[in-house]
Amino acid sequence: MNRRRFLIAACACALHLAAMGTALAGPAVRPALRRGSGPLGS
Numbered sequence: 001m002n003r004r005r006f007l008i009a010a011c012a013c014a015l016h017l018a019a020m021g022t023a024l025a026g027p028a029v030r031p032a033l034r035r036g037s038g039p040l041g042s
Helices: 003-035
Strands: none
16 A cells, blocks of 8 residues: 555545534534534623
């Protein structure tokens, strides 16, 4: 396995994990931000 193929696989894996993380965290974080109880507050 050459370096270029390894880098492509690593980037694809990182993008997949980031997409999964946002898909899982999105529904839990957005209502809290909408209520104003997030880190910014109101």
